[in-house]
Amino acid sequence: MNVSFKIWRGDANGGVFRDYATECTEGMVVLDAVHDIQRTQAPDLACRWNCKAGKCGSCSAEVNGMPKLMCMTRLSELPLDKPVTIEPMKAFPVIKDLTTDVSWNFRVKKKVKPFKPRAPDAPDGTWRMWQEDIDRVQEFRKCIECFLCQDVCHVLRDHQMHDQFIGPRFLIHVAALEMHPLDTEDRIEELRNTQGIGYCNITKCCTKVCPESIQITDNGIIPLKERVVDDFYDPLGWFWRLLKKLLNR
Amino acid sequence: MGGVRVDPDTQMTRLTGLFAAGECAAGINGANRLGGNSLSDLLVFGKRAGEFAAKFARENSQGDISKDQVDVIARQALEPFDRNDGENPYEIQKDLQELMQDNVGIVRTETEMQDALKQLRQLNERANRAGVIGHREYNPGWQTALDLTNLLIVSEAIALTALEREESRGAQFREDYPDKDERFAKVNTIASKAADGSMQIRLEPLPEMPEYLKQVIEENR
Numbered sequence: 001m002n003v004s005f006k007i008w009r010g011d012a013n014g015g016v017f018r019d020y021a022t023e024c025t026e027g028m029v030v031l032d033a034v035h036d037i038q039r040t041q042a043p044d045l046a047c048r049w050n051c052k053a054g055k056c057g058s059c060s061a062e063v064n065g066m067p068k069l070m071c072m073t074r075l076s077e078l079p080l081d082k083p084v085t086i087e088p089m090k091a092f093p094v095i096k097d098l099t100t101d102v103s104w105n106f107r108v109k110k111k112v113k114p115f116k117p118r119a120p121d122a123p124d125g126t127w128r129m130w131q132e133d134i135d136r137v138q139e140f141r142k143c144i145e146c147f148l149c150q151d152v153c154h155v156l157r158d159h160q161m162h163d164q165f166i167g168p169r170f171l172i173h174v175a176a177l178e179m180h181p182l183d184t185e186d187r188i189e190e191l192r193n194t195q196g197i198g199y200c201n202i203t204k205c206c207t208k209v210c211p212e213s214i215q216i217t218d219n220g221i222i223p224l225k226e227r228v229v230d231d232f233y234d235p236l237g238w239f240w241r242l243l244k245k246l247l248n249r
Numbered sequence: 250m251g252g253v254r255v256d257p258d259t260q261m262t263r264l265t266g267l268f269a270a271g272e273c274a275a276g277i278n279g280a281n282r283l284g285g286n287s288l289s290d291l292l293v294f295g296k297r298a299g300e301f302a303a304k305f306a307r308e309n310s311q312g313d314i315s316k317d318q319v320d321v322i323a324r325q326a327l328e329p330f331d332r333n334d335g336e337n338p339y340e341i342q343k344d345l346q347e348l349m350q351d352n353v354g355i356v357r358t359e360t361e362m363q364d365a366l367k368q369l370r371q372l373n374e375r376a377n378r379a380g381v382i383g384h385r386e387y388n389p390g391w392q393t394a395l396d397l398t399n400l401l402i403v404s405e406a407i408a409l410t411a412l413e414r415e416e417s418r419g420a421q422f423r424e425d426y427p428d429k430d431e432r433f434a435k436v437n438t439i440a441s442k443a444a445d446g447s448m449q450i451r452l453e454p455l456p457e458m459p460e461y462l463k464q465v466i467e468e469n470r
Contacts, residue, residue, distance in 0.1 A: 011386075038339065038389055038390070039337070039339035039340070039343070040337075040339075043337060043338070043339060043381060043382060043383070043388075043389065043390025043391075043393070044381070044382055044383025044384075044388045044389070044390050044391070045389065046386075046387035046388070046389060047389065095386075095387055096386055096387040097387070099387055
């Protein structure tokens with residue numbers, strides 16, 4: 001059937017929705033339609049993509065207003081009696097058409113303290129871990145860095161607090177490191193002070209849009225919030241921290 | 250299954266300072282790559298290529314770049330913008346895909362591949378007349394127009410080398426030569442650029458396996 005689309009065309013200076021239509025067959029995803037339109041009507045339509053299998057995290061966009069991977073959004077899931085709208089992610093600056101500059105994310109990632117394993121457990125330089133500890137962080141490692149969670153998060157999207165809040169993606173990154181059974185680093189202080197974990201008010205929009213179904217809020221952010229509370233707001237925890245500081249002096 | 254010829258240790262190609270690793274390079278998988286092997290290929294040889302490239306960069310200063318050559322390449326790259334009424338590069342790419350799928354696909358015959366070579370020449374001419382719209386920033390149509398040159402070279406190399414190898418072995422399945430042939434058991438098929446710019450195909454004996462590798466294989470038997 002013939003399906004109509006409204007695709008945002010423009011750059012940092014602004015843009016408009018343009019109308020396109022293309023023939024859609026069974027099994028097609030939004031990215032297929034964008035490629036068809038590129039091929040037949042708009043060869044200069046910019047769109048970032050790579051694997052077409054939901055694993056590279058490149059083709060993030062907003063389809064009918066919802067943050068989606070275009071390669072994993074089947075047209076059959078969408079109402080086709082009206083035009084399908086496709087626009088770039090709003091939380092990041094537009095480069096051109098559907099492509100945005102997501103480099104802020106890479107800069108944020110560099111600021112997170114890296115993995116710092118304890119000394120090996122065995123003389124041959126290897127460690128021993130419990131499977132259940134591994135399973136817990138494994139979920140966070142499914143992240144493909146599509147940044148849809150960053151896009152939907154109102155702290156970044158609506159309030160543009162990119163300089164005070166690292167966003168769900170990097171809270172998950174911190175969680176993966178903090179909960180790693182071998183890690184010895186402490187990232188709790190900056191979570192509270194510079195990475196803005198307090199700005200998250202658990203609306204769970206990030207969890208809802210995650211194409212890897214990571215339970216971002218429940219399994220990542222809330223446990224981190226609990227650690228911050230334990231360290232900074234529990235009187236015993238506060239005292240312990242003070243003691244540790246004094247002892248380290 | 251082949252790729253860009255590289256030095257087995259450093260992964261350097263015959264173009265000094267250019268390194269290649271992974272599925273585009275070498276022929277590590279022999280006649281057929283089994284599923285999953287490409288990952289270990291790219292991990293091992295990606296690491297080696299990176300290390301040797303870093304070493305090469307440390308030990309060598311930047312070579313001279315011919316400004317004239319750069320100008321020529323830049324001018325050629327921008328030519329599609331001058332052809333506003335030129336053919337859509339996506340159409341040419343699609344026709345190329347279909348041609349290679351139909352004529353140089355899984356089951357191959359001489360007649361089909363000879364026909365493909367003829368059609369590749371026509372596609373080359375069409376590629377030279379491809380035109381793009383818009384500007385240089387993030388323009389997939391332009392990228393496709395630039396890709397065509399390389400796609401056509403690789404397509405020609407695939408067809409010519411598959412023609413040369415008159416046998417079926419691994420992933421190469423020739424309907425007109427359904428059996429393995431001893432003549433091709435211990436040779437690589439090599440495509441290279443001749444002085445006149447044309448593509449030349451030759452057979453070269455496989456390099457002798459070094460002693461230490463033979464030993465490793467023996468130990469794991």
